[in-house]
Amino acid sequence: MTMGDSLEGPVAQPGRDAVSNASRKGDQTRQRILEAALIEFGAAGFKSATTRRIAERANTTLPPLNYYFGNKEGLYRACAEEIVARYRQATHEAVARARRTIETRSGPEEARETLKKLMAASVELILGSGAYILGNGIIARELAEPGPAFEIFYDRLWLPGIERNSRLISLIKSEPLVSAETRMQAILLVSSLPSLHTRRIVAQRAMEWSKIGEAELRLITRTLHRQIDHL
Amino acid sequence: MTMGDSLEGPVAQPGRDAVSNASRKGDQTRQRILEAALIEFGAAGFKSATTRRIAERANTTLPPLNYYFGNKEGLYRACAEEIVARYRQATHEAVARARRTIETRSGPEEARETLKKLMAASVELILGSGAYILGNGIIARELAEPGPAFEIFYDRLWLPGIERNSRLISLIKSEPLVSAETRMQAILLVSSLPSLHTRRIVAQRAMEWSKIGEAELRLITRTLHRQIDHL
DNA sequence: TCTATTATGTATCAATTGATATATTTTGAG
DNA sequence: CTCAAAATATATCAATTGATACATAATAGA
Numbered sequence: 012m013t014m015g016d017s018l019e020g021p022v023a024q025p026g027r028d029a030v031s032n033a034s035r036k037g038d039q040t041r042q043r044i045l046e047a048a049l050i051e052f053g054a055a056g057f058k059s060a061t062t063r064r065i066a067e068r069a070n071t072t073l074p075p076l077n078y079y080f081g082n083k084e085g086l087y088r089a090c091a092e093e094i095v096a097r098y099r100q101a102t103h104e105a106v107a108r109a110r111r112t113i114e115t116r117s118g119p120e121e122a123r124e125t126l127k128k129l130m131a132a133s134v135e136l137i138l139g140s141g142a143y144i145l146g147n148g149i150i151a152r153e154l155a156e157p158g159p160a161f162e163i164f165y166d167r168l169w170l171p172g173i174e175r176n177s178r179l180i181s182l183i184k185s186e187p188l189v190s191a192e193t194r195m196q197a198i199l200l201v202s203s204l205p206s207l208h209t210r211r212i213v214a215q216r217a218m219e220w221s222k223i224g225e226a227e228l229r230l231i232t233r234t235l236h237r238q239i240d241h242l
Numbered sequence: 243m244t245m246g247d248s249l250e251g252p253v254a255q256p257g258r259d260a261v262s263n264a265s266r267k268g269d270q271t272r273q274r275i276l277e278a279a280l281i282e283f284g285a286a287g288f289k290s291a292t293t294r295r296i297a298e299r300a301n302t303t304l305p306p307l308n309y310y311f312g313n314k315e316g317l318y319r320a321c322a323e324e325i326v327a328r329y330r331q332a333t334h335e336a337v338a339r340a341r342r343t344i345e346t347r348s349g350p351e352e353a354r355e356t357l358k359k360l361m362a363a364s365v366e367l368i369l370g371s372g373a374y375i376l377g378n379g380i381i382a383r384e385l386a387e388p389g390p391a392f393e394i395f396y397d398r399l400w401l402p403g404i405e406r407n408s409r410l411i412s413l414i415k416s417e418p419l420v421s422a423e424t425r426m427q428a429i430l431l432v433s434s435l436p437s438l439h440t441r442r443i444v445a446q447r448a449m450e451w452s453k454i455g456e457a458e459l460r461l462i463t464r465t466l467h468r469q470i471d472h473l
Numbered sequence: 474t475c476t477a478t479t480a481t482g483t484a485t486c487a488a489t490t491g492a493t494a495t496a497t498t499t500t501g502a503g
Numbered sequence: 504c505t506c507a508a509a510a511t512a513t514a515t516c517a518a519t520t521g522a523t524a525c526a527t528a529a530t531a532g533a
Contacts (some may be wrong), residue, residue, distance in 0.1 A: 021479090033274065039482080056387065058290040063523060072482055074523075079480095083521065148387070155382045155440045165447065173448050194449065195465045202444045209386045211434045216396065218402050219424065232295035234426045241472035271510080294490060303512055315492065342517095427499075 023078055041079045043069040045144075048090050053148030057087050057158045084159050091153075093159035094146035095167045098136065106175070107133040113178045123180035129175070130200070130239050131232075137207045138228055147208035154205050172201045198238075207235075252310055252373045271313050272310045274300040277376075279321050284379030288318050288389045315390050322384075322391035325377035326398045329367065337406070342411040353413035360406070361431070362387075362463075369439045369459055378439035385436050401434045431470075 021041075047068035051060040062083055066073050080086035087109060099106075104127045112118075112125040137147050153160050156193075176197035181189045211231075220227050252272075278299035281292040293314055297304050311317035330337075336359045342348075343356040368378050381399075384391050407428035412420045442454060442462075451458050 013282075022285075023253065054387075056287065056416050058289075061519080063519090073521080074483095075481060077522065140400050150384045151381075154444070155386055156285075156379070157443060165444070170448060173444075183419055191449070191461060192336075192465055195445065195461055199441060199462075199465060199469075202441040203434060204432065206385075209437070210430060210433040212388060213385065213396070213400060213404075214426065214429050216275070217401060217429050218422070229431075230422060231427055234423055234430060238430075238472075279517095292489080294489090304491080306511060309510075378503065 015144075019208050039042045040069070040071060040075055044076060044079060044086070045089060047094060048086050049093065049145040049149070051148055052087060053145050056152050056156075057084075060088075077227065088163065090146070090149060090221070091163040094149060095163060097146065097186045098101055098168060101136050103151065109175050109179060112182070113175070117182060119183045119185055122179050126176065126179040126183065127236065127239055129179070130204075131236070133204050134232055134235055137204060138211065140228075147205065151205040151208050154202065168200055173197050176200055252330055263386040267381050271300070271306055275302065275307060275310060275317070276324060278319060279317050280324065280376040280380070281317060283321055287380075287383050287387075288315075288391075293317075294321060318390050319394065321377070321380060325380060326394060328377065329399060332367050333360070333363045336360045340406050340410060343413070344406070348413060350414045350416055354409050357407065357414065358467065360410070360468055361435075363468070364435050365438065365463055368435060369442065369462060370453045371459075378436065382436040382439050385433065400432055406427045407431055 016122070037083075043160055044065065047065045050058075051065045051068060062073055062076050065086070066076055069075075075088060076083075080089055105125075109125050109129055111205070112121055149160065150156075150164060162219075173194070177189045177194050180193045180196055184193065188195060214220075214231060215223055215227075223231075250257070273298065278296045279291075283370055284298060295306060296317070297307055300306075304323075307314075307317060313322055336356075340356050340360055343352055356457075380391065381395060383389075384395055404425070408420045408425050411424045413428055415424065417424060430459045445451075445462060446454055446458075449458070454462075
């Protein structure tokens with residue numbers, strides 16, 4: 012075999028993971044590519060995004076993409092993993108509280124407050140001006156048209172979220188155990204979040220806002236919170 | 243000019259429009275192409291859908307697509323127009339009632355019931371097993387990533403819907419005139435509909451349903467209606 | 474410093490895809 | 504029945520795009 016399949020490079024990230032490891036020279040490039048991919052995939056979707064544009068945005072060329080991620084789909088999956096990691100980190104506090112609330116079978120008051128905090132964290136992540144907005148386009152799209160990352164988001168983000176919210180809503184309603192309707196409420200709640208990202212566009216136009224700043228975000232968030240209040 | 247730009251065919255639908263006109267032989271083909279495009283664009287999105295697959299599904303070849311619709315984007319726009327027309331027709335009754343309710347400045351009770359009917363019609367259109375499901379993928383996608391059809395949906399579907407719902411919610415709350423928060427509520431309500439299509443997938447998996455039949459749809463719809471009740 | 478490994482760039486390929494020039498068939502008016 | 508217009512098919516083009524063979528450069532351990 013004269014083809015380049017014997018002396019392979021990375022492709023799969025070995026031991027070094029978690030907290031953005033950019034020590035070796037190559038890891039910096041890897042990170043730049045990942046960042047560029049998050050933007051491009053987020054803006055255009057898996058199929059429509061081109062590896063060339065990603066490479067260009069990352070200030071490199073095509074081969075490194077395959078060198079580090081195998082192929083386009085591998086890069087896309089890596090983006091999904093990255094998004095999940097960022098989401099988990101950003102909601103860590105609220106999730107820990109939810110775990111406690113559920114384990115101690117707290118009362119409706121505490122459960123409701125916990126759920127609100129949980130949702131608020133997600134809403135902030137999606138509508139806030141933070142750095143995580145990158146992934147929301149990808150998530151929303153994956154929900155509209157399941158692609159290579161659906162399983163990743165489902166298993167590690169949505170399903171756990173649905174379980175958590177189900178228990179919390181059950182506590183709020185003082186149910187003995189999670190009813191089908193409660194579970195459905197939790198599903199609708201969780202799966203409505205990604206579309207928030209989407210609704211920004213319509214909201215901005217319909218409200219005739221030139222931009223979405225702090226004041227505008229507050230109105231959106233307040234309206235959403237009121238919905239949660241009425242759960 | 244030896245190129246085929248002198249003896250052009252249709253491209254733009256002249257006088258004959260409205261109620262599916264399939265009299266002439268060509269119109270049948272046109273209709274088959276449109277139907278196929280609704281399916282393909284709905285499943286894959288504007289960019290990812292290929293004209294070849296559309297032609298194949300319509301049991302024809304490439305040239306007729308350009309002959310009838312100019313180019314891929316023209317075909318996509320035609321799909322959007324078709325979807326708007328079908329939506330309007332299907333919600334005609336509920337919309338007429340809303341118009342009356344608004345014009346006569348009915349009380350909160352009547353306004354709430356009108357809004358529920360309006361939403362129910364949309365929900366049925368999206369989650370029901372009717373024939374209009376075809377377009378929902380396109381609408382949801384267009385909302386997530388504005389493309390050639392965003393303007394069409396916005397101007398002719400969403401904005402009118404937002405206006406209507408705003409007035410109705412205002413009546414429900416007995417406001418003197420539409421407040422910013424009311425308008426935002428209307429926006430969130432309208433823009434949450436397209437994502438219903440999307441949530442089916444997650445709901446089906448998380449509820450461990452093998453399929454979404456009548457009983458399953460009822461649970462989804464009931465849960466949604468309860469949300470509307472608590473507006 | 475030397476050299477094997479890792480990393481990156483150049484050039485190119487093959488597949489896909491939107492489009493159309495051109496030829497052929499079908500239709501319907503007279 | 505004739506024939507011009509309308510409709511459809513064949514074959515092909517050029518652009519885009521994912522991928523990679525191959526060459527070169529950078530890095531780090533000895």
